[in-house]
Amino acid sequence: MTHGHEVLEMMFGNSYSSREDLVNAIINKFGADERFYTCSAENMTALRLTGQRCAIIESKSMKERKETINIATANIVSIGILVVSALVLYGIFFLIWDYQDWFYKEKLIEVMDQFGTNYLMFMGALIVGIVVHELIHGLTWAKFAKSDLKSISFGVMWKMLTPYCHCSEPLKVSHYSIGALMPLIVLGILPSIAAICLKSLFWLTMGVIFIAAAAGDIMVVWRLRKENPENMVLDHPSEAGYLVYEEEPEDL
Numbered sequence: 221m222t223h224g225h226e227v228l229e230m231m232f233g234n235s236y237s238s239r240e241d242l243v244n245a246i247i248n249k250f251g252a253d254e255r256f257y258t259c260s261a262e263n264m265t266a267l268r269l270t271g272q273r274c275a276i277i278e279s280k281s282m283k284e285r286k287e288t289i290n291i292a293t294a295n296i297v298s299i300g301i302l303v304v305s306a307l308v309l310y311g312i313f314f315l316i317w318d319y320q321d322w323f324y325k326e327k328l329i330e331v332m333d334q335f336g337t338n339y340l341m342f343m344g345a346l347i348v349g350i351v352v353h354e355l356i357h358g359l360t361w362a363k364f365a366k367s368d369l370k371s372i373s374f375g376v377m378w379k380m381l382t383p384y385c386h387c388s389e390p391l392k393v394s395h396y397s398i399g400a401l402m403p404l405i406v407l408g409i410l411p412s413i414a415a416i417c418l419k420s421l422f423w424l425t426m427g428v429i430f431i432a433a434a435a436g437d438i439m440v441v442w443r444l445r446k447e448n449p450e451n452m453v454l455d456h457p458s459e460a461g462y463l464v465y466e467e468e469p470e471d472l
């Protein structure tokens with residue numbers, strides 16, 4: 221049996237001229253023998269499901285709720301995440317690679333020299349990383365979006381000189397969260413682990429920076445943790461945050 225939510229998900233981004241049209245689309249996708257259940261009823265045929273006064277398939281009875289992230293709070297959180305991840309990761313690094321081997325004058329000068337001579341590479345990796353961060357959001361969300369990459373747009377907010385990625389299609393809370401956290405994992409956590417294994421302070425520093433760069437994403441997913449994972453969430457088109465679509469309880 222399929223939950224009515226999945227029908228709703230199918231309907232997003234499509235339009236149906238009549239109930240018959242919708243019934244046919246449901247049968248095409250789920251099969252004529254499939255039965256559906258919602259919060260209020262179960263064992264429904266496609267025809268009955270579309271006839272239900274259940275909020276799930278009547279978009280006007282879907283409630284839209286806006287959740288935005290305060291930029292000032294995001295900045296404070298990102299500094300907090302930077303400090304905590306630096307303490308933890310450098311801590312692990314110096315525990316594994318004996319800190320006594322590092323904290324003497326000549327070694328510190330050598331490390332500073334490494335950063336000094338490689339500063340172009342450092343800046344380059346930083347800029348590439350910022351762009352790749354957005355690409356990873358887009359590619360992951362595209363995997364879950366019905367219209368693939370067509371729902372994904374990239375751009376630059378010139379005022380803040382930061383690139384952005386936007387998904388114009390509502391996604392399940394769980395799918396949206398995976399896409400939001402993917403840059404943190406790919407650019408922050410995995411390189412940090414690799415850098416610790418490879419004894420590279422240079423790349424560990426990069427990893428820590430990209431963990432902090434994902435602060436906004438971490439805040440969004442932290443906020444989403446209380447949402448029903450089956451609810452649909454839409455990336456906010458102009459603000460840092462999202463819109464959640466949920467059923468109006470009185471219709472059930």
Ligand SMILES: [Zn+2]
Binds near residue numbers: 400
């Ligand atoms: Zn991000």
